[in-house]
Amino acid sequence: MIGPTWLLEDMLRVEQLLLDTAGSSDTPLVGEASTHLLKAGGKRLRPALVMISSRAGECGKPDSDLAAAAIELVHLATLYHDDVIDETDTRRGAPTVHSKWGLEVAILSGDYLFAKGCVLAATAGGAVTSILSQAIAEVCEGQIIETTTVGEPTRSPDDYLRTIELKTAALFGAAGELGAATSGAEQLREPLRTYGRNLGLAFQIVDDLLDLVGDPDVTGKTLGTDLREGVFTLPVLIAGGREPLLKERLASGERDLAELLPLIRSGHGIEGAQAEARTHAETALEAISDLPDTEWTQALRDIPQGVLAQI
Numbered sequence: 001m002i003g004p005t006w007l008l009e010d011m012l013r014v015e016q017l018l019l020d021t022a023g024s025s026d027t028p029l030v031g032e033a034s035t036h037l038l039k040a041g042g043k044r045l046r047p048a049l050v051m052i053s054s055r056a057g058e059c060g061k062p063d064s065d066l067a068a069a070a071i072e073l074v075h076l077a078t079l080y081h082d083d084v085i086d087e088t089d090t091r092r093g094a095p096t097v098h099s100k101w102g103l104e105v106a107i108l109s110g111d112y113l114f115a116k117g118c119v120l121a122a123t124a125g126g127a128v129t130s131i132l133s134q135a136i137a138e139v140c141e142g143q144i145i146e147t148t149t150v151g152e153p154t155r156s157p158d159d160y161l162r163t164i165e166l167k168t169a170a171l172f173g174a175a176g177e178l179g180a181a182t183s184g185a186e187q188l189r190e191p192l193r194t195y196g197r198n199l200g201l202a203f204q205i206v207d208d209l210l211d212l213v214g215d216p217d218v219t220g221k222t223l224g225t226d227l228r229e230g231v232f233t234l235p236v237l238i239a240g241g242r243e244p245l246l247k248e249r250l251a252s253g254e255r256d257l258a259e260l261l262p263l264i265r266s267g268h269g270i271e272g273a274q275a276e277a278r279t280h281a282e283t284a285l286e287a288i289s290d291l292p293d294t295e296w297t298q299a300l301r302d303i304p305q306g307v308l309a310q311i
Contacts, residue, residue: 003048004295010051010065011044017069018047021116022076033101033109034116037076040092045203045303046175047072049196053179055296056188063182066124070132071175073117078139080110085147086229093220127181135174142167151230153250157237161276164204165197172200191287195300198284202307205277208233209311212261213270224257234276236260239267274311281308 003011022038023031047068054064082088083096084106090096098106114136121132145163149155176196180188210219211226212235226233232240232250240247246263254260264270281304291297 004299006295007048007051007299010068011048013065014047014051014068014072015044017065017120018072021069021120022073022113024116025112029101029105030109030112033097033105034112036094036097036100036109037079037091040094042092044072046075046171049172049175049199049300049303050179050182052296052299053176053185053188053192053196054183055294056180056192056291057183057185061183063124063126063128064179066120067128067132067178067182068175070117070120070124070128071135071171071178073113073120074132074136074139075171077110077113077117078143080106080113082143084110085143086225086231088225090222091220124182128178131174131177131181135170138166138170139168142170146231151232153232153237153240153247155232155237157234157241157276160232160234160237161201164201168204169197169200172203173197188291191291194287195284198280198287199304199307202277202280202284202304205234205273205280206307206311209235209270209273209277212236212257212264214310224255227257227260228255230255233273235264235269235273237269238272239264239269241267242269243267277311278308281305 018038019035022034025031025034050064050068050071054061079091080097083091084098084103088096089099096106097109117132118129121128142163142165146167149159149163173193173196176192177189180186180192208226211221211223211233214223216223227236236246236250240250243263243266246260246267249260249263284304285301288297288300
């Protein structure tokens with residue numbers, strides 16, 4: 001991760017805490033499966049957001065570390081379960097846990113990571129447990145909604161945004177709030193939560209765009225995965241509302257990206273989703289516009305720009 005020296009130092013501590021916690025079992029298979037995706041890498045945006053936001057106050061570094069590791073373990077747990085639901089074979093350029101060890105191990109390893117994240121949150125104490133628990137509930141709600149809308153081309157862009165606000169943005173919002181809560185900056189919990197939620201919305205929209213037009217060598221994922229699984233993301237839904245032929249072909253079961261991408265482009269789905277991502281990035285920046293110009297607030301301001309730069 002590129003960033004200020006203090007952030008690099010913070011993230012090294014958090015990374016070690018993640019490995020120690022996920023790999024703490026005396027049973028080799030549990031440790032290997034639970035650290036598999038962790039060792040494959042990742043952006044670590046959520047724990048980084050906790051650590052940056054924790055600079056808002058004067059106290060709580062150990063608790064901030066615990067909260068940062070907790071939220072990343074929860075995020076990893078959701079990925080384990082997502083890969084099972086989506087029957088995905090690779091993530092971050094590595095085999096998924098279920099493709100390597102089977103469904104049962106993948107599901108239970110995800111549960112294990114959830115539990116370990118909750119242990120860290122409880123150890124941190126204060127508001128950490130309630131903030132993280134609420135976010136977990138929202139993530140699960142969003143996943144249930146997404147599962148029930150698979151293959152539905154008439155779904156509205158607003159429905160999609162509501163789903164990712166729960167499934168993705170909730171953890172980003174919790175990350176910003178956790179940084180404030182663990183550092184004693186109670187007055188900044190709400191603006192940092194708002195910042196995080198809008199950053200999460202922008203992040204997910206960009207991620208969905210990359211699934212259609214990204215570089216697989218960079219993303220570590222196969223293009224068109226969501227489309228093949230019938231998960232119609234914002235660019236597809238926007239284009240479907242403008243290009244009747246796209247909606248018709250989706251309804252008939254067509255899922256081939258090469259065949260459908262020209263229709264997504266002609267329906268201005270790519271540009272429409274890009275504009276929506278920019279709107280949420282701007283809203284995130286507005287939420288912290290009144291904060292003083294410091295090294296940590298500049299770090300926050302840089303993140304949305306980095307997310308948008310991918311598209």
